[in-house]
Amino acid sequence: MNLEMQRFKAEFFKALAHPLRIRILEVLAEGDKSVNEIQTLIGSEGSAVSQQLQVLRAKNIVSGTKEGNKVIYTLKDPMIIELLAVAKQIFNNHLVDTITILDKFKEDEEAPIMPKN
Numbered sequence: 001m002n003l004e005m006q007r008f009k010a011e012f013f014k015a016l017a018h019p020l021r022i023r024i025l026e027v028l029a030e031g032d033k034s035v036n037e038i039q040t041l042i043g044s045e046g047s048a049v050s051q052q053l054q055v056l057r058a059k060n061i062v063s064g065t066k067e068g069n070k071v072i073y074t075l076k077d078p079m080i081i082e083l084l085a086v087a088k089q090i091f092n093n094h095l096v097d098t099i100t101i102l103d104k105f106k107e108d109e110e111a112p113i114m115p116k117n
Contacts, residue, residue: 011059012059012061015055015056015058015059015061016061018052018055020042020044020048020049020052021052021055021056022084023042023044024038024042024049024052024053024056024062024073025056025061025062025075025080025084026084027041027042028062028073028074028075029075029080029081029084032072032073032074033072033073034067034070034071034072034073035049035050035053035070035071035073036070038053038073053073060076061075061076061077061080062074062075062076063076
């Protein structure tokens with residue numbers, strides 16, 4: 001069972017491992033959207049958006065419902081929103097650590113060199 005869970009997680013994160021797919025999920029976190037709406041909000045070609053939506057659908061991360069001549073996409077699990085928020089927080093934590101290290105280097109470079117006695 002543990003190996004199956006690890007494989008599921010690996011496949012799940014592989015499905016998220018594309019900047020356009022992450023952006024699509026961020027847009028869908030704001031509410032259900034059609035391909036055209038997603039395309040407009042992201043500023044990407046429709047074919048690229050459709051291709052990435054297909055990957056997300058295949059991994060059961062989003063679902064599509066036909067409404068007239070449009071397909072409306074939605075997140076299959078609202079916890080995706082939390083996952084994206086946690087990922088952003090982890091990124092911010094790493095960024096803060098990096099800034100702290102850079103500030104320390106800058107302080108060390110600006111410190112006057114004291115002569116040895």
